[in-house]
Amino acid sequence: MKKPLIEIENVSFQYDYTQVLKNISFRVEEGDFLALLGPNGSGKSTLLKIILGLLKPMSGEIKLFGESSSTFKHREWIGYVSQKSNAFNSGFPATVQEVVKSGLTKKLGLFKRPTRDANDKVRAALKAVGMDAFMQRNIGELSGGQQQRVFIARALISEPKLLILDEPTVGIDHENVQSFYDMLVKLNREQGITMILVTHDVDTVSNRISHVACLNQTIHFHGYKNEFDNISQDAREAWYGHSVRKIH
């Protein structure tokens, strides 16, 4: 049996008086490539924040790598790339290499200088996302898609076992979105990194993922991608509120 990396049991959450998540239960196992789908405001980012330990659920339990989230010590095993990370303007004074290396700060300690080993890691992480030729470039000079790859490299440098990506393709044009997803598949299949991808891009990702979770306050579906394909359009629209296929 595959190892569960995330186990969510009956989790509920509310901000002030607004209930956002209600009795959420599902698990993510080692090697899964999960697309987390849901309309705007359905609680996707809130759920990610709970998984990352940034918010505490009102009730329910989260286990990470088999251990209660409240005592889990290996946060570096979980890499996270947020929705807005690719928002640098062209004058931002940092090279690609510096941005990726900043992902190591926690491990190195603030006053230790990166070693040759660290530089090798930066190069390897950039190679994994197809950006090793851009090491000396200013981050602000890159396209949105290239910046997003650099931020994935920054997350990869602490050698995560699980990568969580919150709508990483916002602002990337259609052609580059395809190769961006191919790069994620490679990380999943060749490096064995488990993936959770929040996306509205269901058509584009559908032949690349293994599992789908549909969230709209509660989990309306969680299962294999093939099972998701068999859900009728009416049933999809019932939980989504409108057609899943027309959303971008």
Ligand SMILES: Nc1ncnc2c1ncn2[C@@H]1O[C@H](COP(=O)(O)OP(=O)(O)OP(=O)(O)O)[C@@H](O)[C@H]1O
């Ligand atoms: N800090 C906050 N305080 C109060 N309400 C919040 C806060 N953050 C989010 N919400 C509300 O919680 C609900 C879920 O928001 P959340 O950001 O988790 O949804 P989402 O599915 O990630 O949306 P999107 O697809 O638009 O990013 C929304 O109604 C939102 O307005």
